[in-house]
Amino acid sequence: xxxxxxxxxxxxxxxxxxxxxxxxxxxxxxxxxxxxxxxxxxxxxxxxxxxxxxxxxxxxxxxxxxxxxxxxxxxxxxxxxxxxxxxxxxxxxxxxxxxxxxxxxxxxxxxxxxxxxxxxxxxxxxxxxxxxxxxxxxxxxxxxxxxxxxxxxxxxxxxxxxxxxxxxxxxxxxxxxxxxxxxxxxxxxxxxxxxxxxxxxxxxxxxxxxxxxxxxxxx
Amino acid sequence: xxxxxxxxxxxxxxxxxxxxxxxxxxxxxxxxxxxxxxxxxxxxxxxxxxxxxxxxxxxxxxxxxxxxxxxxxxxxxxxxxxxxxxxxxxxxxxxxxxxxxxxxxxxxxxxxxxxxxxxxxxxxxxxxxxxxxxxxxxxxxxxxxxxxxxxxxxxxxxxxxxxxxxxxxxxxxxxxxxxxxxxxxxxxxxxxxxxxxxxxxxxxxxxxxxxxxxxx
Numbered sequence: 001x002x003x004x005x006x007x008x009x010x011x012x013x014x015x016x017x018x019x020x021x022x023x024x025x026x027x028x029x030x031x032x033x034x035x036x037x038x039x040x041x042x043x044x045x046x047x048x049x050x051x052x053x054x055x056x057x058x059x060x061x062x063x064x065x066x067x068x069x070x071x072x073x074x075x076x077x078x079x080x081x082x083x084x085x086x087x088x089x090x091x092x093x094x095x096x097x098x099x100x101x102x103x104x105x106x107x108x109x110x111x112x113x114x115x116x117x118x119x120x121x122x123x124x125x126x127x128x129x130x131x132x133x134x135x136x137x138x139x140x141x142x143x144x145x146x147x148x149x150x151x152x153x154x155x156x157x158x159x160x161x162x163x164x165x166x167x168x169x170x171x172x173x174x175x176x177x178x179x180x181x182x183x184x185x186x187x188x189x190x191x192x193x194x195x196x197x198x199x200x201x202x203x204x205x206x207x208x209x210x211x212x213x214x215x216x217x218x219x
Numbered sequence: 220x221x222x223x224x225x226x227x228x229x230x231x232x233x234x235x236x237x238x239x240x241x242x243x244x245x246x247x248x249x250x251x252x253x254x255x256x257x258x259x260x261x262x263x264x265x266x267x268x269x270x271x272x273x274x275x276x277x278x279x280x281x282x283x284x285x286x287x288x289x290x291x292x293x294x295x296x297x298x299x300x301x302x303x304x305x306x307x308x309x310x311x312x313x314x315x316x317x318x319x320x321x322x323x324x325x326x327x328x329x330x331x332x333x334x335x336x337x338x339x340x341x342x343x344x345x346x347x348x349x350x351x352x353x354x355x356x357x358x359x360x361x362x363x364x365x366x367x368x369x370x371x372x373x374x375x376x377x378x379x380x381x382x383x384x385x386x387x388x389x390x391x392x393x394x395x396x397x398x399x400x401x402x403x404x405x406x407x408x409x410x411x412x413x414x415x416x417x418x419x420x421x422x423x424x425x426x427x428x429x430x431x432x433x434x435x
Contacts, residue, residue, distance in 0.1 A: 065413055070388075
């Protein structure tokens with residue numbers, strides 16, 4: 001039994017900090033992508049022609065039924081074998097984005113379906129085209145009504161971004177692993193990383209509460 | 220598509236899927252036990268116990284499951300806890316999902332009208348008796364769906380134990396993608412097996428939920 005010694009942690013904080021920065025960057029980019037792509041999928045599933053709709057539904061069904069880690073392995077280790085070489089960082093961002101886009105799409109689809117039909121009818125009678133109505137009337141309201149549910153997804157995304165360390169992206173967990181391979185102190189540094197995620201999570205929750213309050217006020 | 224390859228690898232992958240099922244079941248049982256305890260703490264009259272319950276939920280839901288697994292498996296030996304990968308994975312996943320399930324249980328209990336507890340108490344039932352015979356049976360119905368969502372997430376979450384070399388489905392898929400250079404065949408087989416588990420479980424939960432709803 002080795003015991004614990006946290007006194008060596010401060011020395012490595014700059015390195016860990018770099019990982020923390022990348023966790024924030026990857027999470028923010030993936031969150032934005034997952035929301036945009038999620039809305040795209042939702043609109044396709046609801047309104048597009050069957051030729052587009054069914055492949056997208058099949059894709060959503062596949063990605064909802066399988067783990068993120070497997071999807072990352074497919075994108076990073078798999079695609080390169082058929083000649084599609086995506087760098088680790090982008091593989092991670094694409095995997096995270098698509099994984100959560102599928103869940104967001106489900107939320108948006110339900111959000112759009114629960115909107116009052118009168119909204120669409122009113123817009124159409126005022127001379128809006130079908131897609132104009134969807135983009136300017138339906139999408140903004142659906143986005144607003146689904147803030148809490150999508151927010152929960154983003155909280156999950158932040159934590160699951162840790163999984164991209166497994167394809168070698170130098171984010172928080174990966175930088176902790178680097179330090180551990182030098183110091184042989186897994187408990188201290190994994191705990192440090194966990195504490196940093198906890199703080200990030202608190203910040204994200206506060207931001208989401210702020211957004212929710214703003215959205216409530218705009219009603 | 221290399222059909223011959225798919226035929227050859229299926230037995231190995233079914234074996235790996237069985238390991239995924241085993242680890243899912245083990246952590247599900249552990250998770251439910253933890254959840255019942257933590258939900259009990261959170262619903263307690265004592266502020267200290269409520270705080271302990273809330274802290275558990277906050278810590279386990281506020282940090283990545285991957286780090287919880289690493290802390291137990293790689294960090295455990297520093298504290299004198301030496302576990303096999305399978306056991307470490309099952310325990311860490313169980314402790315993690317327990318925090319989520321505790322909230323599902325608590326949500327169910329809190330959704331039962333307060334009047335039910337008050338009526339039972341005024342009829343002479345004790346606090347524990349009212350909970351056991353009046354509130355919990357009604358809450359159980361409301362818990363099925365949220366607990367089911369937790370269980371489905373757990374099945375997909377078991378992929379994380381691939382990172383500590385438990386030879387389950389995702390670990391096996393990664394090994395075979397590397398050795399066969401046929402990523403799509405491997406993904407297809409793995410995805411089908413996961414989806415049988417995930418959507419099969421979803422179906423069971425739907426059935427349970429409907430059976431209970433009809434009873435009500």
